[in-house]
Amino acid sequence: MLLLKGKNQERDVFVAIADPTRRELLRLLADAEELPLHELTPHFQMGRTAVSKHLAILKEAGVVSDRKVGRETRYRLNAAPLQEVKDWVSFYEELWIDRVTLLKNLLEEE
Template structure:
Protein backbone atom coordinates (compact mmCIF):
# COMPACT_ATOMS: atom_id res chain seq x y z
CA UNK A 1 0.00 0.00 0.00
CA UNK A 2 1.10 3.54 -0.53
CA UNK A 3 1.76 6.09 2.18
CA UNK A 4 -1.65 7.77 2.08
CA UNK A 5 -3.20 5.36 4.62
CA UNK A 6 -5.38 3.50 2.17
CA UNK A 7 -7.42 0.73 3.76
CA UNK A 8 -7.24 -1.52 0.70
CA UNK A 9 -4.56 -2.29 -1.84
CA UNK A 10 -5.12 -0.71 -5.27
CA UNK A 11 -4.26 -3.99 -7.02
CA UNK A 12 -6.88 -5.80 -4.94
CA UNK A 13 -9.43 -3.14 -5.82
CA UNK A 14 -8.87 -3.38 -9.57
CA UNK A 15 -8.68 -7.19 -9.61
CA UNK A 16 -12.43 -7.46 -10.10
CA UNK A 17 -13.93 -6.81 -13.55
CA UNK A 18 -16.97 -5.06 -12.08
CA UNK A 19 -14.76 -2.58 -10.26
CA UNK A 20 -12.67 -1.99 -13.37
CA UNK A 21 -15.90 -1.26 -15.24
CA UNK A 22 -17.00 1.15 -12.49
CA UNK A 23 -13.66 2.93 -12.82
CA UNK A 24 -14.20 3.20 -16.58
CA UNK A 25 -17.72 4.59 -16.15
CA UNK A 26 -16.56 7.15 -13.60
CA UNK A 27 -13.63 8.12 -15.83
CA UNK A 28 -16.07 8.94 -18.63
CA UNK A 29 -18.13 11.30 -16.48
CA UNK A 30 -17.47 13.90 -13.85
CA UNK A 31 -19.69 12.36 -11.18
CA UNK A 32 -22.49 9.78 -10.99
CA UNK A 33 -25.00 8.78 -8.32
CA UNK A 34 -25.51 5.13 -7.40
CA UNK A 35 -28.93 4.99 -9.05
CA UNK A 36 -27.32 5.85 -12.41
CA UNK A 37 -24.48 3.37 -12.01
CA UNK A 38 -26.60 0.38 -10.97
CA UNK A 39 -28.44 -0.17 -14.30
CA UNK A 40 -25.05 -0.65 -16.00
CA UNK A 41 -24.62 -3.97 -14.15
CA UNK A 42 -26.52 -7.22 -13.78
CA UNK A 43 -26.63 -6.92 -10.01
CA UNK A 44 -28.52 -5.01 -7.41
CA UNK A 45 -27.88 -1.64 -5.89
CA UNK A 46 -26.37 -3.16 -2.73
CA UNK A 47 -23.80 -5.16 -4.70
CA UNK A 48 -22.75 -2.13 -6.76
CA UNK A 49 -22.51 -0.12 -3.55
CA UNK A 50 -20.19 -2.75 -2.03
CA UNK A 51 -17.91 -2.54 -5.07
CA UNK A 52 -17.86 1.25 -4.77
CA UNK A 53 -16.92 0.90 -1.09
CA UNK A 54 -13.92 -1.24 -2.03
CA UNK A 55 -12.85 1.34 -4.60
CA UNK A 56 -13.31 4.07 -2.00
CA UNK A 57 -11.18 2.15 0.54
CA UNK A 58 -8.40 1.97 -2.07
CA UNK A 59 -8.64 5.73 -2.61
CA UNK A 60 -9.88 5.31 -6.18
CA UNK A 61 -13.32 6.85 -5.61
CA UNK A 62 -14.54 9.91 -3.77
CA UNK A 63 -18.12 10.26 -2.68
CA UNK A 64 -20.24 13.15 -1.51
CA UNK A 65 -23.78 13.50 -0.33
CA UNK A 66 -26.13 15.68 -2.35
CA UNK A 67 -29.48 15.68 -0.63
CA UNK A 68 -30.51 12.05 -0.20
CA UNK A 69 -28.17 10.61 -2.83
CA UNK A 70 -24.48 9.84 -2.83
CA UNK A 71 -22.51 10.88 -5.89
CA UNK A 72 -19.26 9.13 -6.86
CA UNK A 73 -16.27 10.37 -8.83
CA UNK A 74 -12.98 8.85 -9.81
CA UNK A 75 -9.67 9.65 -8.16
CA UNK A 76 -7.22 8.14 -10.66
CA UNK A 77 -4.02 9.12 -8.83
CA UNK A 78 -3.68 5.78 -6.95
CA UNK A 79 -3.57 4.07 -10.36
CA UNK A 80 -0.06 5.51 -10.78
CA UNK A 81 1.08 2.64 -8.52
CA UNK A 82 -0.26 0.19 -11.11
CA UNK A 83 1.28 2.17 -13.95
CA UNK A 84 4.68 2.10 -12.21
CA UNK A 85 4.45 -1.65 -11.67
CA UNK A 86 3.45 -2.33 -15.29
CA UNK A 87 6.13 0.08 -16.52
CA UNK A 88 8.83 -1.84 -14.66
CA UNK A 89 7.83 -5.11 -16.32
CA UNK A 90 7.38 -3.43 -19.69
CA UNK A 91 11.00 -2.28 -19.48
CA UNK A 92 12.05 -5.76 -18.28
CA UNK A 93 10.41 -7.50 -21.23
CA UNK A 94 11.57 -4.91 -23.77
CA UNK A 95 15.17 -5.36 -22.62
CA UNK A 96 14.92 -9.13 -22.74
CA UNK A 97 13.30 -9.12 -26.18
CA UNK A 98 16.10 -6.87 -27.45
CA UNK A 99 18.68 -9.31 -26.04
CA UNK A 100 16.88 -12.25 -27.65
CA UNK A 101 16.73 -10.42 -30.98
CA UNK A 102 20.47 -9.70 -30.79
CA UNK A 103 21.20 -13.32 -29.96
CA UNK A 104 19.12 -14.55 -32.90
CA UNK A 105 20.84 -12.10 -35.24
CA UNK A 106 24.25 -13.34 -34.07
CA UNK A 107 23.25 -16.94 -34.73
CA UNK A 108 22.13 -16.07 -38.26
CA UNK A 109 25.57 -14.63 -39.06
Protein backbone atom coordinates in the same frame (compact mmCIF):
# COMPACT_ATOMS: atom_id res chain seq x y z
CA MET B 1 2.53 -0.68 -1.17
CA LEU B 2 -0.31 1.77 -0.69
CA LEU B 3 -2.66 0.70 2.10
CA LEU B 4 -5.48 2.96 3.15
CA LYS B 5 -7.55 2.44 6.27
CA GLY B 6 -11.31 2.44 6.14
CA LYS B 7 -14.08 0.82 8.14
CA ASN B 8 -11.57 -1.08 10.33
CA GLN B 9 -9.90 -2.52 7.24
CA GLU B 10 -6.96 -1.64 5.07
CA ARG B 11 -7.53 -1.63 1.34
CA ASP B 12 -4.63 -2.14 -1.02
CA VAL B 13 -5.20 -0.40 -4.35
CA PHE B 14 -4.09 -3.61 -6.13
CA VAL B 15 -6.73 -5.63 -4.26
CA ALA B 16 -9.35 -2.99 -5.02
CA ILE B 17 -8.72 -3.11 -8.77
CA ALA B 18 -8.30 -6.91 -8.94
CA ASP B 19 -12.02 -7.44 -9.49
CA PRO B 20 -13.33 -6.93 -13.06
CA THR B 21 -16.50 -5.25 -11.80
CA ARG B 22 -14.47 -2.66 -9.91
CA ARG B 23 -12.24 -2.04 -12.94
CA GLU B 24 -15.36 -1.45 -15.04
CA LEU B 25 -16.69 0.96 -12.40
CA LEU B 26 -13.41 2.89 -12.62
CA ARG B 27 -13.70 3.01 -16.41
CA LEU B 28 -17.25 4.32 -16.21
CA LEU B 29 -16.23 6.97 -13.69
CA ALA B 30 -13.24 7.95 -15.84
CA ASP B 31 -15.66 8.72 -18.70
CA ALA B 32 -17.80 11.05 -16.57
CA GLU B 33 -17.16 13.79 -14.04
CA GLU B 34 -19.30 11.96 -11.49
CA LEU B 35 -22.17 9.49 -11.50
CA PRO B 36 -24.88 8.45 -9.05
CA LEU B 37 -25.40 4.79 -8.12
CA HIS B 38 -28.62 4.54 -10.15
CA GLU B 39 -26.68 5.41 -13.34
CA LEU B 40 -23.87 2.95 -12.61
CA THR B 41 -26.02 -0.06 -11.69
CA PRO B 42 -27.58 -0.75 -15.16
CA HIS B 43 -24.08 -1.51 -16.52
CA PHE B 44 -23.88 -4.66 -14.39
CA GLN B 45 -25.87 -7.84 -13.93
CA MET B 46 -26.24 -7.27 -10.19
CA GLY B 47 -28.33 -5.14 -7.90
CA ARG B 48 -27.67 -1.73 -6.42
CA THR B 49 -26.48 -3.22 -3.12
CA ALA B 50 -23.76 -5.27 -4.83
CA VAL B 51 -22.59 -2.31 -6.92
CA SER B 52 -22.59 -0.18 -3.79
CA LYS B 53 -20.35 -2.71 -2.02
CA HIS B 54 -17.88 -2.59 -4.92
CA LEU B 55 -17.89 1.21 -4.75
CA ALA B 56 -17.23 1.04 -1.00
CA ILE B 57 -14.11 -1.09 -1.60
CA LEU B 58 -12.87 1.38 -4.23
CA LYS B 59 -13.59 4.24 -1.83
CA GLU B 60 -11.63 2.53 0.98
CA ALA B 61 -8.66 2.26 -1.39
CA GLY B 62 -8.97 5.96 -2.20
CA VAL B 63 -9.60 5.55 -5.94
CA VAL B 64 -13.22 6.70 -5.66
CA SER B 65 -14.69 9.57 -3.68
CA ASP B 66 -18.31 10.44 -3.10
CA ARG B 67 -20.49 13.38 -2.17
CA LYS B 68 -24.12 13.79 -1.26
CA VAL B 69 -26.35 15.79 -3.57
CA GLY B 70 -29.79 15.90 -2.02
CA ARG B 71 -30.82 12.32 -1.40
CA GLU B 72 -28.37 10.72 -3.84
CA THR B 73 -24.68 9.93 -3.56
CA ARG B 74 -22.52 10.82 -6.54
CA TYR B 75 -19.23 9.00 -7.18
CA ARG B 76 -16.11 10.25 -8.91
CA LEU B 77 -12.74 8.81 -9.84
CA ASN B 78 -9.63 9.78 -7.88
CA ALA B 79 -6.86 8.45 -10.13
CA ALA B 80 -3.91 9.50 -7.93
CA PRO B 81 -3.63 6.17 -6.05
CA LEU B 82 -3.46 4.37 -9.41
CA GLN B 83 0.01 5.89 -9.94
CA GLU B 84 1.41 3.05 -7.81
CA VAL B 85 -0.12 0.53 -10.21
CA LYS B 86 1.27 2.42 -13.21
CA ASP B 87 4.76 2.47 -11.66
CA TRP B 88 4.63 -1.27 -10.94
CA VAL B 89 3.45 -2.14 -14.45
CA SER B 90 6.02 0.20 -16.02
CA PHE B 91 8.87 -1.63 -14.27
CA TYR B 92 7.78 -4.96 -15.77
CA GLU B 93 7.07 -3.41 -19.15
CA GLU B 94 10.67 -2.18 -19.33
CA LEU B 95 11.92 -5.59 -18.21
CA TRP B 96 10.01 -7.35 -21.02
CA ILE B 97 11.02 -4.80 -23.64
CA ASP B 98 14.67 -5.40 -22.70
CA ARG B 99 14.21 -9.19 -22.91
CA VAL B 100 12.41 -9.06 -26.26
CA THR B 101 15.15 -6.79 -27.63
CA LEU B 102 17.80 -9.23 -26.41
CA LEU B 103 15.95 -12.16 -27.99
CA LYS B 104 15.58 -10.25 -31.26
CA ASN B 105 19.33 -9.50 -31.29
CA LEU B 106 20.17 -13.15 -30.61
CA LEU B 107 17.89 -14.34 -33.40
CA GLU B 108 19.36 -11.81 -35.85
CA GLU B 109 22.89 -13.05 -35.07
CA GLU B 110 21.95 -16.60 -36.07
